[in-house]
Amino acid sequence: MILMLNGFMEKLLAGKWIAGPTVDDAIARGERFKKIGIGAIFNYLGEALTNNNDIEEATNVYLDIIGKINAGDEKCQISIKPTQIGMSLDVDAAKQNLEKIVNKANEKNIFTWIDMEESEFIDKTIDLYRSQISKGNVGLCVQSYLRRTLKDVEDLSKEGGIFRLVKGAYTEDEKIAFKTKEEINKNFEDILIFMFQNTKNFMVASHDELMVEKAIKLSEEYKKEVWYAMLNGIRNQYLIDLQNRGKAAFSYIPFGKKWIQYSVRRMQESGHMSLLMKSMIHGQKV
Numbered sequence: 001m002i003l004m005l006n007g008f009m010e011k012l013l014a015g016k017w018i019a020g021p022t023v024d025d026a027i028a029r030g031e032r033f034k035k036i037g038i039g040a041i042f043n044y045l046g047e048a049l050t051n052n053n054d055i056e057e058a059t060n061v062y063l064d065i066i067g068k069i070n071a072g073d074e075k076c077q078i079s080i081k082p083t084q085i086g087m088s089l090d091v092d093a094a095k096q097n098l099e100k101i102v103n104k105a106n107e108k109n110i111f112t113w114i115d116m117e118e119s120e121f122i123d124k125t126i127d128l129y130r131s132q133i134s135k136g137n138v139g140l141c142v143q144s145y146l147r148r149t150l151k152d153v154e155d156l157s158k159e160g161g162i163f164r165l166v167k168g169a170y171t172e173d174e175k176i177a178f179k180t181k182e183e184i185n186k187n188f189e190d191i192l193i194f195m196f197q198n199t200k201n202f203m204v205a206s207h208d209e210l211m212v213e214k215a216i217k218l219s220e221e222y223k224k225e226v227w228y229a230m231l232n233g234i235r236n237q238y239l240i241d242l243q244n245r246g247k248a249a250f251s252y253i254p255f256g257k258k259w260i261q262y263s264v265r266r267m268q269e270s271g272h273m274s275l276l277m278k279s280m281i282h283g284q285k286v
């Protein structure tokens with residue numbers, strides 16, 4: 001029974017949020033978005049890897065997908081979790097794996113993102129980012145629920161940092177994190193303003209109309225176009241609307257077999273069942 005339920009949930013979520021188990025599934029889902037002008041950010045599922053074979057496999061999957069993207073395709077980006085390329089075990093090994101991926105991506109002019117995970121990894125993740133920041137075609141995800149983020153962004157922007165701004169997906173202590181939606185949104189806005197004033201390009205990654213529309217208003221005020229991104233299958237129609245309004249829109253497309261942790265985070269965020277069902281019914285229009 002549990003196995004059947006597992007299979008059913010996998011099918012349901014794989015169809016709505018996750019492209020499928022393979023690199024080819026990811027590319028195919030990306031093509032569907034690209035046909036309507038929306039870019040794809042490919043993320044191979046998996047985190048907190050501590051087995052060297054798994055870490056090598058994850059690194060190779062990124063090399064493989066980069067190999068399958070056309071050189072210079074600005075509509076395709078990749079996004080990597082530091083703990084899937086070895087950061088929980090050894091930062092230096094993770095740096096080497098990241099360097100291999102970034103070098104291959106740069107040969108083809110493909111943009112690489114570094115995801116941000118739980119707060120215990122932030123210093124190491126920033127260290128990892130600094131090891132590649134001068135290559136230019138690499139960006140870092142930053143989370144507005146953390147009290148430290150504006151300062152991190154201020155520091156890294158002096159070194160040419162490129163950022164993807166999100167609210168944050170993990171459970172963090174109130175000593176280091178804002179807890180109310182109002183505080184998290186206020187910090188999101190403060191960071192947005194800093195980025196419009198002090199950085200060249202960045203990505204606004206949110207499904208929250210309040211934040212997205214605020215960013216669009218600021219973009220008009222500062223006469224600066226930025227990227228917008230949403231997770232595949234959550235608010236695809238809104239993403240299409242942004243694209244139709246002339247914004248550079250991207251869908252973050254997870255693929256691979258390790259779908260459980262990712263899906264649990266999305267279910268927790270949907271807050272209540274009606275939102276989850278809404279994303280199930282309306283999320284997948286592409």
Ligand SMILES: Cc1cc2nc3c(=O)[nH]c(=O)nc-3n(C[C@H](O)[C@H](O)[C@H](O)COP(=O)(O)OP(=O)(O)OC[C@H]3O[C@@H](n4cnc5c(N)ncnc54)[C@H](O)[C@@H]3O)c2cc1C
Binds near residue numbers: 270
């Ligand atoms: C492209 C992208 C990359 C990301 N990368 C990272 C990362 O590297 N690290 C990290 O910590 N987090 C990451 N996140 C997740 C992010 O931190 C949030 O957890 C997530 O986006 C929900 O926050 P929100 O900004 O959409 O606003 P919320 O306030 O959570 O949601 C606003 C509204 O969006 C809709 N909505 C949101 N989620 C759902 C859902 N699951 N189902 C249905 N409707 C929903 C609802 O209408 C909701 O009221 C990423 C998000 C995106 C879009």
